[in-house]
Amino acid sequence: MSARASRDPTADHATVVTSQKVREGRAEEYQRWQDRTNTAASEFDGFMAAEVYPPGAGDPHEWVAVFRFSGVDHLTAWLDSGRRRELLDEARELFEGPPSLEVLRGGSPADQAAETVTAVISHEVRPGREQQFLQWQTKALKAQEKMPGYMGSELFKPVEDVQKHWVVVFRFDSRKHLDDWLESDTRRALLQEGDAYFSSYDVRTVGSAFSGWFRFDSGPGGGVPPNWKQAMSVLLALYPTVMVLTLTLGHELDTLKVPVYLGLFLSNILSVSALTWLLMPLVNRALAFWLVPARAGGRRVHVVGALLVVLGYLLCLAVFGLITHALLPH
Incomplete structure (x- = not known):
């Protein structure tokens, strides 16, 4: 096998991990600014992905942003760009100090469980x-x-x-x-x-594979819910989304004879969009008493919230069971 054939395709990948301490009460402004920053980075050659992680238990004001590029040259082009300097100047009032960053060259993506x-x-x-x-x-x-x-x-x-x-x-x-x-x-x-x-x-x-869907305020009344609650909440929104798309869009795609791989891709775009901008914000508001750590005090709240989510599962199963029974030929 030639050297080129055996070469690790991820060897030149480059990642920058940026840590930023956001001033108290400025978390929402920071998130809007970070969204603009992610969009700006995505316009540069070699951009692969951007992730933002809310503060953890160690520091309630430290946010971590991760940018992945296909090579160090592409990454440094973004880091040294005038556009990034403009964005940093714009956000200077949001941070307690200058952001710190670490550049990682190579490495393989982790298999992120919930x-x-x-x-x-x-x-x-x-x-x-x-x-x-x-x-x-x-x-x-x-x-x-x-x-x-x-x-x-x-x-x-x-x-x-x-x-x-x-x-x-x-x-x-x-x-x-x-x-x-x-x-x-x-x-x-x-x-x-x-x-x-x-x-x-x-x-x-x-951490947290679902962090982008759970953006609560980072102050005393906020925080990030435990991952098991995030997973249960995502499933509550994901199952009906997939079922509705399967019963509507899926039927139309089959009629139009759209290839399976393309139909699945289109369905994923719609389901992720629906979760991010519609359903997860609704779930967050409805279950805030259970999801937000500062509000979910005591075992009773944990149990009641979990039972409500399970009840939601059962309701979805019953509704879609009746729908599919009525639609399918006997």
Whole structure:
């Protein structure tokens, strides 16, 4: 097999992880600004995707934005562009300080389950200690692998003229398991040992495969709901959406003899659009008493909310069961 044929197609992919501390009470303005920024980035060559993660439990004001490009050159073109500088100048009043960013070259996308959370840790390695740092990182990895919920990790070397830090990305299957590792005695001992090899490090956590559909205020009354609630809520909106499209658009596409792959693509566009701009905002408002962590106090609220969602499932099944029974030939 030739070198070209065996080459990893993701080797040149580049990702920038941007961390921004938004001033209290400015979260909605920031989200509107971030939407414009994502749109601006999407107009640059090599753009692949953009993701925004609301604050986690560690810092109620720190938002993380992730931009993915097909190569480092394309990514740096965006980072150094006049358009991005204009957007940063426009948003200066929204942030407590300048945003920090880490550039990751290569790496493979994670298989994101609903509960997956990711930690991005950048290290400023002391000059001449790179080899010792790598040995220390291998030791830390072996310790991580023994922790419950560990799902994998990647090490990213500095990118010349772009990124000076060494960056480690590791994933766990839940926020609890990630926190167990971050707060463990084993990790504290490793960090003490690592002081000889790096002068500073910074930890950022991103997670929740559905975060874009759950944008509650980041102040004292807001936060991000647990992933199991997000998954239940998405299913409540997704099932009737798919059924309605199947019973309406699906029939028309079959009549027009549209190829299955194209019909499925069109259906996905409509279902995702309906969820993002119509149904999930409605679900969020209706279930805010259960979804917003600050409001969902006590076991009774958790149980009542979950029962209401299950009741919604049963109602949908009953309604669509009757519809399909009436439509299908006997």
